[in-house]
Amino acid sequence: MRLPESQVAVLNAASATDERTIAQLAEATDLKPETVTGAVFDLRDDGLVTVTETVEEDVELTDEGVEYADDGLPEIRLYRAAMDVGGGDAVQMGQVIGASSLGGPQVDIALSNFARKGYGHIDSGELVPDADADPDADGEAAALSALAAGETVDTDVLDQLESRKLVVRHERTIRAVTLTDEGVTALMEGVETAETVDRLTPEMLTSGEWEDVEFTEYNVEADAPEVRGGKKHILRQTADRVKDVLVGMGFSEMEGPHADADFWINDCLFMPQDHPARTHWDRFALDVPPMEDIPEDLIDRVRSSHLNGVGDDGDGYHSPWSEDFARAVALRGHTTSLSMRYLSGHEVGELEPPQRYFSVEKVYRNDTLDPTHLLEFYQIEGWVMAEDLSVRDLMGTFEEFYSHFGITDIQFKPHYNPYTEPSFELFGRHPETNELIEIGNSGMFREEVLRPLGVECDVMAWGLALERLLMLMYGFDDIRDVHGTLCDLDLLRETEVLR
């Protein structure tokens, strides 16, 4: 049998016939008592020793107890002084106290115990000692002396001393160890010391050697060297979270070109061609020929929508509409271009209500670069197509969406967009700062948008910058640190993952 070194030592020091205490074993093995205790328990678990536990009481004199053991109990000193002064007659209290050289609280202690223990009585300021009393036979004094000498005393008198706070009592467990038959057998068959090892090796595992080794202890609290693994980009994590929520709410993801005709980006959206957002200042036009393949009937319907409006009472914009401009290709300023493509039936065929679609993809806008604005950012875009949707449905949908990000108390501020009516800016309470913050733009697509696309029912839509959600939810203050070639690798490496 192979056992760890400490267990081998304890086993050898133990006896089958005599109980050995932990303290004795520690002395015999030259190990620390804690180590011996640990080894003893392991040996007992292996059935090699038995352990008996007895509770012993330690009695310790208090400081006051030690003082009285040395100087005598105050009541005895008082009695002896009274006998010395009066020889058994009544004596003046002051005189006795002076003679006894008791002081402070000891006087009261002496007086209260003097009568209780029959050393005499007190009468009109005079102390009357009982000449027959025998201070040398005082049980408490004897017990004090015995305790001071390390001897044991009777429980009754111990209780008395404890009540006078002259002693304190502690309990402690004494463990005594005896070898079992198995222990004796093991010793007779021979117990070897197992080696301690640093590393567990493949050889130890295959040979079974691991059973006989003891592993050296590590400082498990010490710092470990830094390890770097890969991590999904924080903005991708945020996008994943948004996609999870939307898919859970029944939305399907859209996909489509980043470079697209203005027709899909703006004209379908009923954005007048002379709208300020469509000037060359806000738009990234591409130096490529115009798009040729756009359904002609759709172009006609969109043109008519712009020029004449939709329905008997509809009016168009009083703005020119040029097909050339509509066919010009640019980088999309919003992913609503995808919504237009899907709603038109161009992407996945004619859509019958109900439908829910979303996209979390990049859009391009010529904005001033600053900590919160980039030329490219991710737009969360979503829409619901159904018969007879109301503003209340829109509100309920957004409350649900934002609640997944801890944003509550959604407020709907009436707003204007050329492509939705009614339109709302969405505000919500920041989960940490409790501030009212803008969290999106929404509305019901206008009939001027839907009818040319061939959609006869209602569609409600909303949009929001993903970066805005990231910054609001996770406290980034400069988006350039994470998005783009100026990103800081340390920041990316240290960024917490989203839960």
Added chain:
Amino acid sequence: MPVVDVQPDELRRLTGHEEKSDEEFKDDLFALGLEFEGVTEDGAFQLEFGPDRLDRLSVEGVARSLRYQYGDARGVTVPKTNDPDWTIVVDESVPEERPYVTGAVVRGVDLDEAALDSLIQLQEKLHATMGRKRAKGAIGIHDLTMLKGDVLSEQSTGNAITYTGIEPDGDTFVALDSNEELTPAEVLEQHDTGRKYADLVSEYERYPAIYDEIGLFSFPPVINGRRTEVTTDSRELFVELTGTDQWTIDRMCNIICYALAARGATIEEVEVEYEGGTVVRPDFEVETKHVSHDRIETVLGVDLEMDGVIDLFERSGLDADAELGDETVYEVSIPPYRVDVLHPLDLVDDVGRAYGFNELEPRYPDVGTVGQRHERSRLEDAARTALVGLGFEDLLNFHMISEEENYERMDIEPGSDVLGGGEPTSITEPYSEDYTMLRSWVLPSLTMVLENNTHRAYPQDLAEIGHVAHRDDDENTRVSEARHVAAVLARHDATYEDAKARLATLCNDFGVELETPATEHPSFIPGRTASVVIDGEEVGIVGELYPKVIVEHDLELPVAAFEFDLAALQ
């Protein structure tokens, strides 16, 4: 979004609510959709709002909306107008690019400083919005008493001014803020305002000009003459607007007339004599649109009483008559200052605002659909997860880049037959030399990240799955777009093998067959470069970056890299 400066004292006076505190006004204005943005130096509120209600571009319009909100005014009101005394004759030589004109005479104006400031602000704000920076419509306001009208004919007792076109140097006048007699062409070169708006007319063969009997007094859309300048002493005004669309300038004119009428002025019509016929302006005709009770209830999601709906219309400054039939339909009258009502649904929005959208109880729509990710996005996500598992830091870079970064610094040529060598998708008018095209491959972005992070700990194993594009006229959008998987391993002992090992694992994860026949690419070391061939198709490149490219990016250690089309993992 437009911002209008409004003096709270003026607001108190014009609404008749002297008791309202500034704070109360702010709340009331927010409810209207006018957001308090701050205060100007002279104490005016700066109010921002959506560009639909352009009739609120002055304190008079804001006050009118408040009066409806407070219930002090109801329904549609139209200012009384007097019969025309003045005519605007449109000459046949008027520039064909800017053929339309409208106007009004305004009498009995009491212009104190505040009122004059407000008028000037309204003019400027209308220019900036509806007027599309004066291109679509430009307003000129003149002191009527300084004009001397031509007598039109023997039958007519009235006066006339003429809207015409002249040669760029065909006449001279003294423009506002100037002391010199200048020709219109000289104004465009020498006068501050002239230079600012020169682009609007410089291509015209003939410049727009307005004459009275005395001579040229206005050069729209650029600047008025000094002779007719409006001051606080002006009591009678001539308002003219020229532009490219009659409706637009008529509505701009209406907004100005309503603002002046709100200060007690009287509006007098003018005749506009086009070659094809004469029209009388301003056009205060009240238009109507029809909307059903049912549609209003559906959009708002609440049940409403008919009387209640009519009340909400009137509180919005509209009038409504119910037409009972199979379904109740309202004929809604719309005042002539409204420029935002294109469709009956715009009227439902007004009802909703008057009702209070925030009074509506949200409800989750009872509509069942099944959601799913797009195939492409799932694939991209799976590949990204695999790369992260291989220890790569996932990066996110811009799609826009410069030609220098995309080609030159990687030592490749545009239009060459190598990965990344596609023709550039160029931005027509780039605003920054750093962003002139869409990147045609991802490795330039990753190399730039390495370049910007030389002070950070190595190894730097970076990956990105991202959008790339190059010009391709065969595509409908003229742009070929794809997603590429790219990775760099920047470490002191990086080799081809490190890159290939990870590439192989990735391919293995996706169950595709990888071959790496030797190839050449200017960005990579010859003899240590291979094509990425997946399932028999050449889709990318793997190798060690060429030292010239490494040094160009200020790096001091080897870089192994690969890039290929994500679609190959499908």
